[in-house]
Amino acid sequence: MTKEEQALVEAYKKGMADACSVLLETIRAKQIENVADLLPSLAYTEKQSGNYTIH
Structure with a gap:
């Protein structure tokens, strides 16, 4: 599993499936x-939806 894939798995586990x-x-x-x-993609998603927080 690549680092990107692992990051996606971790984010999914935190309830960020979308x-x-x-x-x-x-x-x-x-x-x-x-x-x-x-x-930038994640920040854009957060800005558009208002549902996500970047830690």
Whole structure:
């Protein structure tokens, strides 16, 4: 399992299934290799929905 996949698993365990789905689709669409590149996507998701908190 890659670091990105592990991060998605951990986020899912914390009840962030919707955010994980967004990030997973981002990875698939853009073939992102660096998990840091995902942070803008997560921040965007949080801003749009108001349901997610980045720790």
